[in-house]
Amino acid sequence: MPERPRILRAGERAWLVxxxxxxxxxxxxxxxxGPCAQLIxxxxxxxxxxxxxxxxxSDMTALRDHLRLHVAASSAGTDELVGGRTVxxxxxxxxxxxxAIAAEAGLSRQQVIALHSxxxxxxxxxxxxxxxxxxTGLPEQLRLxxxxxxxxxxxxxxxxIANLQTAIYPGAMPSGWNQLxxxxxxxxxxxxxxxxxxxxxxxxxxxxxxx
Amino acid sequence: xxxxxxxxxxxxxxxxxxxxxxxxGRTGHMHVGVSPSGAADVCSFTxxxxxxxxxxxxxxxxxxxxxxSITLSSDRVVAVTGAPVSVHIDGxxxxxxxxxxxxxxxxxxxGRPVHxxxxxxxxxxxxxxxxxxGSASNDALGGIGSGMAAGQQFALGRxxxxxxxxTELALSRxxxxxxxxxxxxxxxxxxFDASDRxxxxxxxxxxxxxxxxxxxxxxxxxxxIGSIALPSEGMVRGxxxxxxxGEPIVFLSDHPATxxxxxxxxxxxxxxxxxxxxxxxxxxxFDPVTPTEQ
Numbered sequence: 001m002p003e004r005p006r007i008l009r010a011g012e013r014a015w016l017v018x019x020x021x022x023x024x025x026x027x028x029x030x031x032x033x034g035p036c037a038q039l040i041x042x043x044x045x046x047x048x049x050x051x052x053x054x055x056x057x058s059d060m061t062a063l064r065d066h067l068r069l070h071v072a073a074s075s076a077g078t079d080e081l082v083g084g085r086t087v088x089x090x091x092x093x094x095x096x097x098x099x100a101i102a103a104e105a106g107l108s109r110q111q112v113i114a115l116h117s118x119x120x121x122x123x124x125x126x127x128x129x130x131x132x133x134x135x136t137g138l139p140e141q142l143r144l145x146x147x148x149x150x151x152x153x154x155x156x157x158x159x160x161i162a163n164l165q166t167a168i169y170p171g172a173m174p175s176g177w178n179q180l181x182x183x184x185x186x187x188x189x190x191x192x193x194x195x196x197x198x199x200x201x202x203x204x205x206x207x208x209x210x211x
Numbered sequence: 212x213x214x215x216x217x218x219x220x221x222x223x224x225x226x227x228x229x230x231x232x233x234x235x236g237r238t239g240h241m242h243v244g245v246s247p248s249g250a251a252d253v254c255s256f257t258x259x260x261x262x263x264x265x266x267x268x269x270x271x272x273x274x275x276x277x278x279x280s281i282t283l284s285s286d287r288v289v290a291v292t293g294a295p296v297s298v299h300i301d302g303x304x305x306x307x308x309x310x311x312x313x314x315x316x317x318x319x320x321x322g323r324p325v326h327x328x329x330x331x332x333x334x335x336x337x338x339x340x341x342x343x344x345g346s347a348s349n350d351a352l353g354g355i356g357s358g359m360a361a362g363q364q365f366a367l368g369r370x371x372x373x374x375x376x377x378t379e380l381a382l383s384r385x386x387x388x389x390x391x392x393x394x395x396x397x398x399x400x401x402x403f404d405a406s407d408r409x410x411x412x413x414x415x416x417x418x419x420x421x422x423x424x425x426x427x428x429x430x431x432x433x434x435x436i437g438s439i440a441l442p443s444e445g446m447v448r449g450x451x452x453x454x455x456x457g458e459p460i461v462f463l464s465d466h467p468a469t470x471x472x473x474x475x476x477x478x479x480x481x482x483x484x485x486x487x488x489x490x491x492x493x494x495x496x497f498d499p500v501t502p503t504e505q
Contacts, residue, residue: 008398009397010397010447010474011478011480014445016398016444016445041238041239042239043242048442048444049442049444131243171354190355195344196243200242
C-alpha cells in the first residue's frame with residue numbers, strides 16, 4: 001500500500017495512478033464518470049494501479065490535476081467496487097499441476113480442491129489477453145509463485161493459480177501459472193456486447209464436477 | 212468482380228505472411244484486456260490515406276517485406292508509403308510509387324523493401340473489412356480481426372477527391388543503419404539503479420530477429436535488475452519493458468494491455484513509428500527527453 005499514492009508518467013499521453021489493493025476497480029470507475037472523462041481514451045485498472053490514457057498529449061497537465069483530486073477522494077474512503085452478479089463456474093479438477101500444487105502447499109489434492117472451490121472470488125481487473133480476468137480472493141494456503149517453466153500453450157478453459165489470484169483462460173494461449181483444472185465456460189465473444197462474460201465486481205464461485 | 216450491391220472491390224491476388232488489414236485501432240477496450248492494435252507505423256499509414264483523399268482512419272493494407280498484389284474492380288487512386296518498394300502495374304514499372312492511378316482489372320505488385328519492413332497500400336475510398344470492437348485492425352496477439360489470404364476480396368468505400376499534395380513531400384521515416392529513439396523516463400525508472408539507467412541510454416542496442424507487431428526485442432549489454440516482484444499494470448505502445456534477462460523489449464502496436472515486468476521508459480510515438488520499420492540487425496539508441504508538460 002503506497003504511503004502517498006503517486007501519479008507516474010507513462011509516455012506522452014498516459015498517467016499511471018498508484019492505489020491500494022482491491023480499490024483499483026472503484027477508482028477506475030470514478031475516473032470514467034468524473035469531470036475529466038472527456039479527456040480520456042482508456043482507463044485500465046490493474047492490481048495496484050490504474051492507467052489513464054489521454055486522447056491528446058496536450059491534455060496531460062489538466063488530466064493530472066483531475067487525477068490528483070480522484071486519488072485524494074479515493075484515499076479518504078473505503079471504496080471497493082460492489083454490485084455485480086454471482087457466476088457459478090463448473091470445474092473439473094484435472095489440471096496437470098494439481099499434484100505439484102498440493103505438494104508445494106503441503107496439502108492433499110482434496111484439500112486443495114476444497115480450498116479453491118470453497119472461496120468466493122472477485123473479478124478485480126482484466127489484462128494479459130482479451131477477456132482474461134484476474135480473480136482475487138485466493139485462499140492464503142494456495143498462494144504460490146508462478147511456474148519456473150511457463151507453458152507455450154494451455155487449452156481454453158484452463159483454470160490456474162499464481163500469487164494472489166486465480167484465473168480462467170479465455171482461449172488457448174501461453175501460461176506461466178499453475179494449472180488446477182478445466183472450466184466449461186465461454187468467457188469471450190467478440191460479437192457480443194459486451195464481449196466479456198465477466199464484469200468488474202462480479203463474484204465467481206467454482207463448483208466441482210466430474211467429466 | 213463487384214459485390215452484390217454493386218460496390219467496387221479489391222481482390223488480394225498474392226500475400227506474404229505478416230500482411231494484414233489495419234486502421235488506427237480499437238481504443239477504449241484495454242480494461243477488458245484488448246490491445247488498441249492498429250497500424251505499426253502510424254505516420255506512414257496516415258500519409259497513405261491523405262494521399263488518396265481518405266479519412267486518416269480508413270483501413271489500408273499493411274504489408275510486411277513486400278510480396279503483395281491486388282486488383283481492383285474499378286479505377287482508383289492508390290498510394291504506397293512506408294518501406295520503399297518497387298511497384299509494377301501489369302508488369303510495367305511505376306516511376307512515382309507514392310501515388311498512382313490503378314486501372315480496373317490491372318494487377319498491382321509490390322517488390323521487397325531493402326530499407327524498412329512495412330509498406331502501406333491505401334485505396335481511395337478505403338478498404339471495407341469486418342469491424343470488431345469498432346476497428347478493422349488485425350490483432351495477431353489477441354486473435355481479433357479477419358486475417359488476409361490470397362483470393363480474398365474486400366469492398367471499397369466511396370472515394371473522395373484526392374488532394375493536390377505534391378508527392379515530393381510524401382516521405383516516410385525509414386531507419387537505415389541506426390536510429391535514435393526519443394523516450395520519456397517512467398513509469399518505473401525509479402526501480403532501476405543509476406548504472407542500469409545509464410546502461411539503457413549509453414549503448415547501441417541491436418534489434419533482434421524476434422521482432423513482430425507485438426514488440427521489438429533488443430540485444431546488448433543487459434541491465435542488471437534481474438527478476439523483481441511487480442504486479443501487472445496497464446501499458447502503452449512504445450513501453451520499454453525490462454524482463455529478468457535485462458535486454459529491453461519495446462512494445463509496438465499489438466502490445467498486451469498489461470505487463471508484469473517493469474517499464475523503464477516509453478518511446479515517443481513518432482519514434483515508435485520508426486522502430487516499427489526496424490529490420491533485425493538495426494542499431495538503436497535511446498535518447499531521454501523531458502516532457503514539455505511536467
